[in-house]
Amino acid sequence: MTDQIASSPQDTPAGADHNRLRPSLPEDYEATREELLEFYRQMVLIRRFEEKAGQLYGLGLIGGFCHLYIGQEAVAVGIQSALKPGKDSVITGYRDHGHMLAYGIDPNVIMAELTGREAGISRGKGGSMHMFSVEHKFYGGHGIVGAQVSLGAGLGFAHKYNGDGGVCVAYFGDGAANQGQVYESFNMAELWKLPIIFVIENNQYAMGTSVNRSSAEDQLYRRGESFRIPGIQVNGMDVLAVRGATEEALKWVQAGNGPILLEMKTYRYRGHSMSDPAKYRSREEVQSMREKSDPIEGVKKYLTAAGVSEDELKTIDQDIRKIVSDAADFAETSPEPELHDLYTDVLVEQY
Amino acid sequence: MGIEIKMPALSPTMEEGTLAKWLVKEGDEVRSGDILAEIETDKATMEFEAVDEGQIGRIVVPEGTEGVKVGTVIATMAGEGAGEGADDAAAPVPAPKAEAPKAEAAPEPKKAQSGTAKLVPEAKATVKDPALPEGTEYLKTTVREALRDAMAEEMRRDERVFVMGEEVAEYQGAYKVTQGLLEEFGDKRVIDTPITEYGFAGIGAGAAMGGLKPIVEFMTFNFAMQAIDHIINSAAKTNYMSGGQMRCPIVFRGPNGAASRVAAQHSQNYGPWYAAVPGLIVIAPYDAADAKGLLKAAIRSDDPVVFLENELVYGRSFDVPKVDDYVLPIGKARIMREGRDVTLVSYSIGVGVALEAAEALAGEGIDAEVVDLRTLRPLDTATVLQSLKKTNRLVVVEEGWPVCSIASEIAAVVMEQGFDDLDAPVLRVTNEDVPLPYAANLEKAALIDPSRVVAAVKKVCYR
Numbered sequence A: 001m002t003d004q005i006a007s008s009p010q011d012t013p014a015g016a017d018h019n020r021l022r023p024s025l026p027e028d029y030e031a032t033r034e035e036l037l038e039f040y041r042q043m044v045l046i047r048r049f050e051e052k053a054g055q056l057y058g059l060g061l062i063g064g065f066c067h068l069y070i071g072q073e074a075v076a077v078g079i080q081s082a083l084k085p086g087k088d089s090v091i092t093g094y095r096d097h098g099h100m101l102a103y104g105i106d107p108n109v110i111m112a113e114l115t116g117r118e119a120g121i122s123r124g125k126g127g128s129m130h131m132f133s134v135e136h137k138f139y140g141g142h143g144i145v146g147a148q149v150s151l152g153a154g155l156g157f158a159h160k161y162n163g164d165g166g167v168c169v170a171y172f173g174d175g176a177a178n179q180g181q182v183y184e185s186f187n188m189a190e191l192w193k194l195p196i197i198f199v200i201e202n203n204q205y206a207m208g209t210s211v212n213r214s215s216a217e218d219q220l221y222r223r224g225e226s227f228r229i230p231g232i233q234v235n236g237m238d239v240l241a242v243r244g245a246t247e248e249a250l251k252w253v254q255a256g257n258g259p260i261l262l263e264m265k266t267y268r269y270r271g272h273s274m275s276d277p278a279k280y281r282s283r284e285e286v287q288s289m290r291e292k293s294d295p296i297e298g299v300k301k302y303l304t305a306a307g308v309s310e311d312e313l314k315t316i317d318q319d320i321r322k323i324v325s326d327a328a329d330f331a332e333t334s335p336e337p338e339l340h341d342l343y344t345d346v347l348v349e350q351y
Numbered sequence B: 001m002g003i004e005i006k007m008p009a010l011s012p013t014m015e016e017g018t019l020a021k022w023l024v025k026e027g028d029e030v031r032s033g034d035i036l037a038e039i040e041t042d043k044a045t046m047e048f049e050a051v052d053e054g055q056i057g058r059i060v061v062p063e064g065t066e067g068v069k070v071g072t073v074i075a076t077m078a079g080e081g082a083g084e085g086a087d088d089a090a091a092p093v094p095a096p097k098a099e100a101p102k103a104e105a106a107p108e109p110k111k112a113q114s115g116t117a118k119l120v121p122e123a124k125a126t127v128k129d130p131a132l133p134e135g136t137e138y139l140k141t142t143v144r145e146a147l148r149d150a151m152a153e154e155m156r157r158d159e160r161v162f163v164m165g166e167e168v169a170e171y172q173g174a175y176k177v178t179q180g181l182l183e184e185f186g187d188k189r190v191i192d193t194p195i196t197e198y199g200f201a202g203i204g205a206g207a208a209m210g211g212l213k214p215i216v217e218f219m220t221f222n223f224a225m226q227a228i229d230h231i232i233n234s235a236a237k238t239n240y241m242s243g244g245q246m247r248c249p250i251v252f253r254g255p256n257g258a259a260s261r262v263a264a265q266h267s268q269n270y271g272p273w274y275a276a277v278p279g280l281i282v283i284a285p286y287d288a289a290d291a292k293g294l295l296k297a298a299i300r301s302d303d304p305v306v307f308l309e310n311e312l313v314y315g316r317s318f319d320v321p322k323v324d325d326y327v328l329p330i331g332k333a334r335i336m337r338e339g340r341d342v343t344l345v346s347y348s349i350g351v352g353v354a355l356e357a358a359e360a361l362a363g364e365g366i367d368a369e370v371v372d373l374r375t376l377r378p379l380d381t382a383t384v385l386q387s388l389k390k391t392n393r394l395v396v397v398e399e400g401w402p403v404c405s406i407a408s409e410i411a412a413v414v415m416e417q418g419f420d421d422l423d424a425p426v427l428r429v430t431n432e433d434v435p436l437p438y439a440a441n442l443e444k445a446a447l448i449d450p451s452r453v454v455a456a457v458k459k460v461c462y463r
Helices: A033-058 A073-080 A097-103 A109-114 A147-162 A180-191 A239-257 A285-292 A294-306 A312-332 A339-342 B115-117 B143-157 B181-186 B198-208 B221-235 B271-275 B287-301 B350-363 B381-391 B406-417 B440-446 B452-462
Strands: A089-092 A138-141 A169-172 A198-203 A231-236 A260-267 B001-004 B016-022 B035-040 B044-048 B054-059 B065-069 B073-078 B138-142 B162-164 B190-192 B213-217 B251-255 B281-283 B307-309 B316-320 B334-337 B343-345 B369-373 B375-377 B393-398 B429-430
Touching: A033 A073, A033 A097, A033 A109, A033 A294, A033 A312, A073 A097, A073 A169, A073 A198, A073 A294, A089 A147, A097 A138, A097 A198, A109 A312, A138 A147, A147 A169, A147 A180, A147 A198, A147 B198, A147 B221, A180 A198, A180 B198, A198 A239, A231 A239, A239 A260, A239 A294, A239 B162, A239 B271, B044 B375, B115 B350, B115 B440, B138 B143, B138 B287, B138 B440, B143 B162, B143 B181, B143 B287, B143 B316, B162 B198, B162 B334, B181 B190, B198 B213, B198 B221, B213 B452, B221 B251, B251 B287, B271 B281, B271 B406, B281 B287, B287 B307, B287 B316, B334 B381, B343 B350, B343 B381, B343 B452, B350 B393, B350 B452, B369 B381, B381 B406, B393 B406, B393 B452, B406 B429, B429 B452
Parallel strands: A089 A138, A089 A169, A169 A198, A198 A260, A231 A260, B162 B190, B162 B213, B213 B251, B251 B307, B281 B307, B343 B369, B343 B393, B393 B429
Antiparallel strands: B001 B073, B016 B035, B016 B065, B035 B044, B054 B073, B138 B316, B281 B375, B334 B369
16 A cells, blocks of 8 residues: 555654744645646646657657656646746656646657657657756756756756856655765755755655665655755645645745755656556555546646636647647657767767 | 984875974973974875974974975984973883884885885976967976966856865865865855765756856765766766757866875776766876866866876976966877887876886887877877877887776777788786785886886887
8 A cells, every 4th residue: 555645744843953944834825717727738738748658659659768757747737837937947857758848848849859859859869768958947857866866956056156046946756765866965955055946756666666665764755854954745646735835945945045855745657667567556556546636636626616617628638639649740750860960969069 | 312303204195395384492392292393295284293202402404494305304302301300200201212203204224115106207398389389488387286277267267167076175175286276266166065976976067057167076086986977977978868958068077096005995097987988078187287278178168078187296397388378179199209119108197107118218229209198088099090100019008907998999999090000019008907906015016117118119119
């Protein structure tokens, strides 16, 4: 069985530092009707996009490793919606399609990268795990588990150095949370009060190893405590809880308090990658999460309560299907990179 | 019988130092642990403590004296308190031991000599940069100062440049390379890190991706193995993986190769490791002019650069041209010595060994040409092949292991592209294929030296 998804954070400060300043407990975000519709639209886009990617993988059009974000949509959408595009920066690991879509990056160039085409965002040289958009301040897309945490601290360092007021959000998983460099980075980020939000997307499984089997402290939001980084546990299946926690985190970081850690309790419905035999959890467990905690169904309830009609949602669904099928067509029909591209972009300069 | 106080060796590489200040005067009573003097070494200013009790007799070397050799008598000490004090002593003062205050400071006949000594023969007058105009003035500069000047100049020129690493700021650099930078640029741009190589290499690489130009100092490249993932996976590959979108203009620098008597974990040449990676620039300069001109070029480059220095030459002085902005091209080898009979190819500290060997060979009627590669990636194979065309014989001199080395690479390039010019097989003079031992005699046996180069050259010349 998986852990219960926490619906509210339970923070028990240690007695010795009860005087320490801590962020307030976040409240669920109060979204307008338009914002709710936009959350819905983005989450459905991610889900349909990922389903299509899964299909294309099955057809052999996408190769290598492909990590789908299905089930975790509320995390990327809730957080990105609170950031300022062009000012705040984002970095994540290899499960990166969802973050890019939530950042407003064109689905066509993402899908074309998955199929390894010239028109792909990395010109076909990066693939699913290595995508970047400096223009959107999306710094990847990194294939080494945990590397993005140190690199993210570097992006936070650059924000502070330049005094540009930006904040870096560094996403990583429950698996990466056991990498040593994460803690090296926590230490320096707090020491230097870097403007960074560390986000653990705890989808409960590092490949096939559950958090309980891999983490002595399985309440991952506490992992920053020995560096004096406050942590908040968040229901990552609820976009309004995610957004609310992000608002609180931004307030904390922007006030110059240094980093903060958000543990997003979430769940991936699909395998770790496309070749996952899924022997480590039961079908019932996955089914139960889908039925009880699905983030898209959750938003639908909020929308219904806000008086949005089924028809309105259907129109959105249809638009999304069109966008995704166009992206797939684009990705299938775009040419592969020219052979001479093999030798370009190794170095920036000529020597 | 008095005790001689001798100039101590306060670091593995110290051969001489400055007696900066005496903290005692003649006639003072001292007890063991009292600070006698401040001594400036090649790395830092250190306090020198008394080991024995007694009275300072004569101060032999006055304060402010520079270049005091290790083992020189700097003062004498009477081994006992003054006569009148002896009466009220509760117990008799033991007879002073007639030995030096610090055992390792005494140049005893059995003193262990580091095998690295032969790696750093007297600095040879190196060739002048042909690109510089006639009449250019040259200043004697140590490699250490040249590196510092390069960083300071680039930091003045570009706000985005900053330096981070262990002990680079307040300590003034573990090897004094960053001396004075904190004072000039402040703690925003000269940043002490915790001992956390993987973490700060990643933070540096991330900052570079975010638009800054970091110089990351590793106390030595041995410790960079903790960080090699970021050097290779993050810094070297990102530009390619992003289709040319995301750059990582960063310099990873620090001492590389064998140091003196520090054994296997602190003595390794990583040149071949990094030179194997597309997406990196790898530079390994020999003298001070190159250290300066190439480090400036490295900092300006938009590509990630691994800049391999050598601790054993930090303190050596060479001529550095006195020009406003001395920047050298990356990827260009240079001819250090012209010759007709054989080509010696080397880089970093090996260049000095090759030059020494060339001098010895000249005495035997063999005229050796010495090529300094300077940059290991991209490798200037054209200069090597051109020299081979002239001499038809080639020996590679490398302070590093033989297997999968730069020497192996040069041999392969010559096989592929210079085969018809060869009158003899290419030979490699490298360190022995073992982890570097501590024992002085074994260390000596493991490292290259000029005599081995001479022997190899004779072999390829069939002499």
